[in-house]
Amino acid sequence: MSRTGGRTLAEKVWDEHVVRSAEGEPDLLFIDLHLIHEVTSPQAFDGLRLAGRRVRRPDLTLATEDHNVPTIDWDKPIADPVSRTQVETLRRNAEEFGVRLHPLGDVEQGIVHVVGPQLGLTQPGMTIVCGDSHTSTHGAFGAIAFGIGTSEVEHVLATQTLPQSKPRTMAVTVNGSLPEGVTAKDLVLTLITHTGTGGGQGYIVEYRGQAIEELSMEARMTICNMSIEWGAKAGLIAPDDTTFAYIEGRPEAPKGADWDEAVAHWRTLVSDDDAEFDREIVLDASTMTPFVTWGTNPGQGVPLGGAVPVPAEFEDPSDQVAAERALTYMGLEAGTPMREVKVDTVFVGSCTNGRIEDLRLAADIVKGRRVAADTRLLVVPGSVRVRLQAEQEGLDVVFKEAGAEWRGAGCSMCLGMNPDQLAPGERSASTSNRNFEGRQGKGGRTHLVSVPVAAATAIRGTLSSPADLEPAAAGAAS
Amino acid sequence: MEKFTSHTGVGVPLRRSNVDTDQIIPAVYLKRVTRSGFEDGLFAAWRNDPAFVLNQPAYAAGSVLVAGPDFGTGSSREHAVWALQNYGFKAVISSRFADIFRGNSGKAGLVAAQVDEKVVQRIWAILEDQPGATVTVDLESRTVRAGEGVDAVEDSFDIDDYTRWRLLEGLDDIGITLGREAEIAAYEAARPAWKPVTQRV
Ligand code: SF4
Numbered sequence: 001m002s003r004t005g006g007r008t009l010a011e012k013v014w015d016e017h018v019v020r021s022a023e024g025e026p027d028l029l030f031i032d033l034h035l036i037h038e039v040t041s042p043q044a045f046d047g048l049r050l051a052g053r054r055v056r057r058p059d060l061t062l063a064t065e066d067h068n069v070p071t072i073d074w075d076k077p078i079a080d081p082v083s084r085t086q087v088e089t090l091r092r093n094a095e096e097f098g099v100r101l102h103p104l105g106d107v108e109q110g111i112v113h114v115v116g117p118q119l120g121l122t123q124p125g126m127t128i129v130c131g132d133s134h135t136s137t138h139g140a141f142g143a144i145a146f147g148i149g150t151s152e153v154e155h156v157l158a159t160q161t162l163p164q165s166k167p168r169t170m171a172v173t174v175n176g177s178l179p180e181g182v183t184a185k186d187l188v189l190t191l192i193t194h195t196g197t198g199g200g201q202g203y204i205v206e207y208r209g210q211a212i213e214e215l216s217m218e219a220r221m222t223i224c225n226m227s228i229e230w231g232a233k234a235g236l237i238a239p240d241d242t243t244f245a246y247i248e249g250r251p252e253a254p255k256g257a258d259w260d261e262a263v264a265h266w267r268t269l270v271s272d273d274d275a276e277f278d279r280e281i282v283l284d285a286s287t288m289t290p291f292v293t294w295g296t297n298p299g300q301g302v303p304l305g306g307a308v309p310v311p312a313e314f315e316d317p318s319d320q321v322a323a324e325r326a327l328t329y330m331g332l333e334a335g336t337p338m339r340e341v342k343v344d345t346v347f348v349g350s351c352t353n354g355r356i357e358d359l360r361l362a363a364d365i366v367k368g369r370r371v372a373a374d375t376r377l378l379v380v381p382g383s384v385r386v387r388l389q390a391e392q393e394g395l396d397v398v399f400k401e402a403g404a405e406w407r408g409a410g411c412s413m414c415l416g417m418n419p420d421q422l423a424p425g426e427r428s429a430s431t432s433n434r435n436f437e438g439r440q441g442k443g444g445r446t447h448l449v450s451v452p453v454a455a456a457t458a459i460r461g462t463l464s465s466p467a468d469l470e471p472a473a474a475g476a477a478s
Numbered sequence: 479m480e481k482f483t484s485h486t487g488v489g490v491p492l493r494r495s496n497v498d499t500d501q502i503i504p505a506v507y508l509k510r511v512t513r514s515g516f517e518d519g520l521f522a523a524w525r526n527d528p529a530f531v532l533n534q535p536a537y538a539a540g541s542v543l544v545a546g547p548d549f550g551t552g553s554s555r556e557h558a559v560w561a562l563q564n565y566g567f568k569a570v571i572s573s574r575f576a577d578i579f580r581g582n583s584g585k586a587g588l589v590a591a592q593v594d595e596k597v598v599q600r601i602w603a604i605l606e607d608q609p610g611a612t613v614t615v616d617l618e619s620r621t622v623r624a625g626e627g628v629d630a631v632e633d634s635f636d637i638d639d640y641t642r643w644r645l646l647e648g649l650d651d652i653g654i655t656l657g658r659e660a661e662i663a664a665y666e667a668a669r670p671a672w673k674p675v676t677q678r679v
Contacts, residue, residue: 019665020658028658030665032673042511043556050513051479053652059675082509089511100676121674151556151585151651159655161662258672265670 006272010204026163032126036063038090040131044154045093063101071407110383113137113351120250124239124266136227139236140220146234168278170203174211176286184219185450189291193301200232211285217246229298293448295326310334346458350414353431354382363395365455366402368472372461377404380412429457479587481648487541489613491605498552503561516561536609550579569615584641591635
């Protein structure tokens with residue numbers, strides 16, 4: 001990743017964090033923020049305990065409970081013993097090692113990738129790690145953020161550093177503007193289908209271009225969140241005024257003179273004009289449409305207006321086999337228009353699309369309408385703050401009046417570690433990021449969709465976009 | 479991590495090839511929240527069989543596992559190495575190891591000594607002839623030794639130089655990085671004051 005000319009954004013952030021660099025060794029990187037949750041941390045803390053080590057920088061470490069927590073009855077003891085043990089272990093570890101924890105019931109509790117940005121802890125130019133692959137979300141602020149394994153969690157706890165080999169760099173330039181009703185989720189799903197799930201392997205990806213610049217911070221997080229879904233090590237976006245405006249005033253944001261100094265530095269965090277990327281992809285946003293998946297990986301997608309593909313029409317024989325297997329698992333006939341696919345459960349939530357803007361968008365669509373008779377709509381805010389904000393705006397009432405379930409904060413049906421799961425054969429339209437076999441419950445069938453598609457699907461009961469809906473009941477529209 | 483120079487202990491002949499990590503430690507044991515206590519899950523499926531080698535008193539206290547080729551294939555679970563160590567194994571001898579298992583072993587301090595297939599066969603013969611006989615794994619001289627007299631085995635084993643150095647010095651990845659304390663402290667001292675913190679400590 002080193003060159004004579006200008007440097008990319010990723011290279012600048014990387015270089016700022018090199019503690020030690022030596023021939024034949026990976027670079028030793030300093031980690032600015034280490035996020036922790038209950039599932040991937042217990043063995044790391046146990047390793048520290050066995051070796052008599054401590055957490056080097058508790059002040060750069062933050063823990064929250066998200067993967068396992070129930071989204072109803074969260075004030076009662078967790079029923080599942082394994083989940084309860086993991087949560088209780090995190091509480092004991094946080095106490096013993098002096099780590100700040102936002103447990104279930106705390107106002108700052110939520111999905112770790114929603115909580116960091118919300119507190120203002122996620123800032124441009126940082127290195128951020130977490131024992132969770134969707135740590136890439138934080139790259140939306142111009143940070144290098146990536147998921148790590150449990151041994152690496154222990155390494156960061158003990159040393160606040162991580163040995164890392166420099167990845168290659170890629171630019172994804174998205175020109176033009178997204179058409180009305182087409183979201184960041186559609187953009188990233190289109191990109192993944194275009195590149196395949198391994199297209200980003202070995203790269204730190206910078207998303208840029210007019211369409212990216214026009215996105216809100218929350219939409220940028222949706223894009224960076226799914227970087228891992230096409231194999232990238234991390235994804236990031238150069239910070240700009242949109243970024244600074246989002247951070248300013250948050251609890252852990254710099255204040256006063258510190259703010260000015262921080263912003264002055266953040267403005268330097270852009271790829272130089274003469275910087276060279278190892279690879280470049282160019283897309284046109286203006287031609288994009290609502291996009292949904294039909295298969296069992298995020299790269300198996302089509303426009304909502306399209307049909308379930310015919311496996312024999314794929315060029316690559318291994319794609320043909322994969323498509324056939326996926327269609328069998330998904331219970332789909334080749335050639336069926338996507339709009340005719342009937343959905344049992346709609347899930348709005350996750351670290352991809354569980355933020356306040358997502359809930360506003362969904363509420364706007366279901367307002368004055370009813371969820372279809374045999375369809376269930378589950379709305380799960382990404383954090384307690386998101387839930388409270390939504391309730392203050394009356395969004396919960398909109399959802400409940402439409403017949404939706406309004407839940408507490410957590411990962412919920414994104415991965416089905418808590419009781420929110422699909423039954424075998426049950427079909428979902430989900431705003432989350434993974435449609436792997438069994439991801440949302442054993443035998444569950446997942447279609448990844450944007451928030452507007454999720455909301456419209458809940459109303460019609462088949463995969464739909466808001467344009468397919470009858471006008472809302474008179475007097476109810478906002 | 480403890481330093482490893484040489485270890486002599488009861489050898490356990492595991493006459494099986496392709497022992498994958500699901501066999502070393504089945505997935506049901508992965509729900510644990512500790513890094514210790516996995517010994518009860520080690521080879522769980524086989525331990526129900528009274529004839530299984532570890533169920534024989536002479537081998538029960540074994541600390542050197544002598545296994546067939548392609549040991550440690552399958553999932554990358556680090557628990558496989560922990561389970562072997564928790565049971566009391568210090569070294570595994572095989573003619574071929576899966577890459578990820580070899581890497582995980584090196585990180586955790588378990589010696590994965592790769593020898594010629596014929597050497598494994600000869601050690602097996604000794605261990606089955608004299609249950610409870612010991613095997614020596616000498617990392618300093620990179621040799622394995624077993625048996626006495628005309629049947630004695632002494633041969634060299636393969637292990638990469640970097641892993642050998644770390645094991646001899648007793649350095650895990652964390653230990654090595656902690657050795658860079660001065661560099662880390664210097665970096666920390668130069669970090670801008672406005673960088674965020676989660677708490678004042
Ligand atoms: S919401 Fe889903 S993807 Fe995000 S952290 Fe939770 S389980 Fe992982």
